[in-house]
Amino acid sequence: MKGIKTLNMLSAVVLSFSLLAGCGGNAGSADKSTQAANSQFADPDLNIAVFQGGYGREYWDTIAEDFMKDYPGTKINITASPKIAELIRPKIVAGNPPDLMYIAGSDNTSLLDGLVKDHALLDLTDVFDSTPKGETQPLKNKILLGALESRAMAPYGDGKVYAAPFNFGVMGLWYNKTLFKQKGIEVPKTWDELLALNTTAQQNNRALFTYQGLYPGYLEEIIVPSIYSVSKQKGLTDFFDYNPTFWTSDTFRQVWGVLEKIATEDNGLMKGTVALNHTQAQTEFMQGHAMFIPNGTWFEDEMKDAPREEGFEFGFLGVPAFKKGDPVTAMTSVEQIVIPAKAKNPELAKAFLSYLYTDKSVKLNAEKSKGILAVKGAPDLVKEYISDTTYNVYKTVDSGMVAINGSFKSVAKGSKYNPSEEVYNPISSLMNKQMTLDQYSAQMTKLYTELNQELVNNTP
Amino acid sequence: MKMKTRRRWFLLFCLLPGLLLLTLFKLYPTVEVFQKSFYLWTGIGDEPKWVGFQNFIDLFHDDVFLLSLRNTGFLMLVVPVLTLFIALINASILTRSKLKERGLYRTLFFFPSILSFVVIAILWSFIYHPTIGFLNSGLDFIGLSSWALPWLGDERTVLWALAITMIWQAVGYYMVMYMAGIDSISPDLYEAAGIDGATPIQQFIHITIPMLWEIIRITIIFSINGVLTISFIIVSIMTGGGPNRHSEVIMTYLYSQAFSNSNFGYAMAIGVFVFVMSFLLAILSNRLTRREAS
Helix, strand or coil: CHHHHHHHHHHHHHHHHHHHHHCCCCCCCCCHHHHHHHCCCCCCEEEEEEECCCCCCHHHHHHHHHHHHHCCCCEEEEEEECCHHHHHHHHHHCCCCCCEEEECCCCCCHHHHHHHHCCCECCCHHHHHCCCCCCCCCHHHHECCCCCCCCCCCCCCCCCCCCEEEEEEEEEEEEEHHHHHHHCCCCCCEHHHHHHCHHHHHHCCCEEECCCCCCHHHHHHHHHHHHHHHHHHHHHHHHHCCCHHHHHCHHHHHHHHHHHHHHHCCCCECCCHHHCCHHHHHHHHHCCCEEEEEEECCHHHHCCCCCCCCCCCEEEEEECECCCCCCCEEEEEEEEEECECCCCCHHHHHHHHHHCCCHHHHHHHHHHHCCCECECCHHHHCHHHCCHHHHHHHHHHHCCCEEECCCCCCCCCCCCCCHHHHHHCCHHHHHCCCCCHHHHHHHHHHHHHHHHHHHHHHCC | CHHHHHHHHHHHHHHHHHHHHHHHHHHHHHHHHHHHCCEECCCCCCCCEECCCHHHHHHCCCHHHHHHHHHHHHHHHHHHHHHHHHHHHHHHHHHHCCCCCHHHHHHHHHHHHHCCHHHHHHHHHHHCCCCCCHHHHHHHHCCCHHHCCCHHHCCCCHHHHHHHHHHHHHHHHHHHHHHHHHHCCCHHHHHHHHHCCCCHHHHHHHHHHHHHHHHHHHHHHHHHHHHHHHHHHHHHHHCCCCCCCCCCCHHHHHHHHHHCCCCHHHHHHHHHHHHHHHHHHHHHHHHHHCCCCC
16 A cells, blocks of 8 residues: 555656656757858758648758758758648747748648738848859849749839749649540630530530639639730739729629639539539549649649549640630749748858759759759759659740739738638639629629728838 | 645645646636737737737627628537437437347447547548539439539538538437436336326436436537537538638637638637637526526
């Protein structure tokens, strides 16, 4: 009996101590002074946080090794996770952010919006203006045209770069190449041609169109390029900068008119689409239940284990134009790498960032993670590592297809609205025929008016 | 006496690790939520800005919040009522009918309670799947194809579809609770009632329910609070709040305000609202179901 008591006492003591042990002092880092002496950087330690999604983390491990070899004495610590935003948010709140962050994946990117709202990112303009070691031109000349000027990289519209472009993806409509070849179907170049294929689709026992119903945001991949197709940059600016008159314009009527046609025409929208998540809808498409679906360059890799109809082959057609003879368009999106304004070691972070754009790194990234960096000529540089489908999609953007990108202007701090949700969510109701274009237009006009009001009230 | 004090100290010492953890990870954050709900704060790195009750005022002018409140209210009403009703009837039938397969049924009904919510959500996603789903295929099979709907994609059916999923998940758990309760009711009562000519239904109303009343009271509160937590997981996976926010619930809205829109202060105001609401509901249900001590 007494023995048991002692044992209890003992275990309680042990438990209390083990709890305290966790709050112990700092684990001593390697002897910094000797390290610093061997390196050209004042502080040789770099902490980076990276998103570990479909691309894996192998690239990051390897490129960090290479960097440490080329810059002896430096030490790079990597934190990688699919939920990287959740992992590092507390560190950022505590004022101890990583030195460099690659944040991608839909669960994480909202953290970036928050950092932009808070003006908590470091200005990276000088990294792109300077000429890297062993090169003859400033780094910015290497980057894909338009990327550094885009809102994603220069969020405040003052020409200063706050986010560095990383992998880029191309998005648009997909079809089954084999089916089109066998039945002699022409790939549509205009929306009218595409809608006219409805009869053909019906003859082949499929609906004309499906999309990732639970996530109507995927429809931006056809909506944004279509806006450009009708009224070029002006339409896009109105749409992305909350001009309320956009919703009464002809552009809106034409672009959303296509969606309305798909929703109301018999056999236009695959039955049940609105209730499907992305994998379910994509599987239905690959099994031949719908002729077209919007998606991006990751499509093939994402669905590599999914069932498909006999002979299925991925075909990418971009986004049709409205006028005959106008170019086909596609949407591009570029992932972002940022350095927090409160980073402990911005000097080394910038050096490492610059290193990511070397040819060696571009190749390594394609080899290890099948991603394509947003640098000129990347697809050809890495052709051996990527599938033909992927290569061809990237090449179409090089050969006459117009690449469109854009994102919504930052809303006022404290705003309850998430513009992309507010704009794309009601499309479910359009597709369900529970809402008319007029009702939708009225709702959006009200939203844009309010967003503008918030921005006006918020300006100090 | 001395022995007692020593024992007290010893017990306190043993409880200390648990208390420390509870304070650090549960009590302190809860206080923090109350405090931060009065600030405009992105939840990232800036200085929180004091805005007083503005977050709470905004709540009631926020259409999406009001919609999610309505949806949550619907689920909080429908799910507990149906769950407890079905559980009570089933428990009563299984315990009173002296079935041989009692154990088997108990296991079958309890089974969903040991599955993870995520598994249940995915499973039911496929049951409701518009083309290959069990439900629509079943309707096809019995010749009612015209009744087949995209259950989770139609604003008229989505909440009921989610409610049925939650009921299916919870019935077994409460049923087992009630069965244990009914087993402890003295069989003499039923025997006497039977001799006096009371039908099984009368026996159920006049014996089973009154004798189980205390357990029923607890399960009402459990079940209402359960809906709050479970709805978050079920909605996140099955509908994402869609179509067009028709299945948005308070918890999913709280999450998206915090993590997608970086409005932590506002999200915490929603959290405080939920806390107060649950608290009031618990008190209310306690008051309404209290019986005069006889």
